[in-house]
Amino acid sequence: MTVRRTLTAVAAAALVALLPHTAQAAQSYPDPRPLTGQEIIHDPTVLRLKSGGYVAYSTGGVIGARLSEDGRHWDDAGNAFAEPPAWWYEYNDTGDPWAPDLSYRDGRYWLYYAVSSWGTNHSAIGVATSATGLPGTWTDHGKVFSSETTDTWNAIDPAVVRADGRLWMSFGSYWSGIRMVELDPATGKAVEDARVHHLATRPDEPYAVEGPEIVKHGRYYYLFASHDACCSGVNSTYKIKVGRSASVTGPYVDSTGKPLLDGGGDLLLQGHGRYLGTGGQSVFRDRGRDWLAYHYYDARDEGTPKLGLNVLTWTKDGWPAVGR
Structure with a gap:
């Protein structure tokens, strides 16, 4: 400096x-795009609906929902579900879901989410479908994949991607980092005896990398992940890093060639000014442009988590960059 x-x-x-x-x-x-209305959110997943307008789902409530006509003004739209499905209570006492992932395929919207408790990997990922993607229209289909305290991974923070005609789900938080399993496209659930691929980790405990998102651009798959600590308001140290691979299952490396399995990753976005602890990211495509959605903790509002939206551009050498 x-x-x-x-x-x-x-x-x-x-x-x-x-x-x-x-x-x-x-x-x-x-800085993120200026927004109005209900900006409070955590771990956002955003999509432009086929019917027009935008929906964002998030951690909080029974998968909290926001709606927008223009992507700039957001209104509270309640929750994806009126009440938690009964099986969620196996994983926490409050039926509290985390870190949803929204996508559209085969004529339906698919909403993946995690249920767990803080500090344990007794966790599960579930899936629901909807014809419209709107809150209150979801049908839950139960568990997709789970982890137990004997496992070396944590089944939370799901993100789904299609690759070469197959369907994959990345996931993971702390423990040994980011993992991946193949899904059955018909059910949206893990294939029988699914192999658990290892995509990214940190060299030292607590292996603070989580919230994967995988995006295809050109001939590469790009793995975005949140590093360091969330959920501490202005003391949060979340930041977004990225690596890429020619294969969806890896190995992923950063622009210097360092493997993400060895702690690599190019720094894409970190806290600056009032926008602290940037992470919990997802990527969506809208009218030919890629957008990065994430939460930040607003230093001007006592560390309240809010929605960040930035255009995601691509450099000549094929790496993502954050614009406005």
């Missing part, structure tokens, strides 16, 4: 242009 203060604006811009894309991004994080 001392060097930057001594440079003129022109010289600083020239220096940034010469830096590799990871360092350049670190020096120029854009």
Whole structure:
């Protein structure tokens, strides 16, 4: 920072242009798109509906819902479900779901979510479907995949991606990091005796990487993940990192070639200004553009978690960058 203060604006811009894309991004994080209405959210998943307008689902409530006509003004729309399905209570006393993932395929909307308790990997991922994607229209189909305290992974934070005619779900939080299993496209659930692939981790306990999202761009699959700690308001240290692979099951590496299984990952977005602890991310496509959705903790509002939306652009060498 001392060097930057001594440079003129022109010289600083020239220096940034010469830096590799990871360092350049670190020096120029854009603020999120200005939003109005109900901005409070955690772990958002966003999609433009076939009927028009946008829906966002999130951790909180019985999968909290927000609706928007234009992607800028958001209204509280209650919850995905009127009440928790009975089986959720096997995993926590309150039937509290976490970190949903919304997608559309085969004429239906699919909503994946996790149920667990803080600090344990006695966890499960479930799935529901809807013809419209709107809150109050979901039919729950039960467990997709689960983990127990004897496992070395944690079945939370699901994200679904299609690759080469097959359906895959990445997931994971702490424990040994990010994992992946294949799903049966007909049921949306894990195939029988599913192999658990290992995609990303950190070299030291508590292996603080979670919330995967995988996106296909060009010939690569890109794995976005949240590193470090969420859920502590202005003290949150969440940040978003990314790596890529020619195969959906990995191995994923960053722009320096460091494997994500060895703690690699290019820094895409971290806290800056009032926008602290950026993470819990998802990516959606709208009218030919990719968008990054995430939550941040608002330093001007006592660390309240709020919705962040930024355009996701792509560099000439095929790496994502955050715009506005």
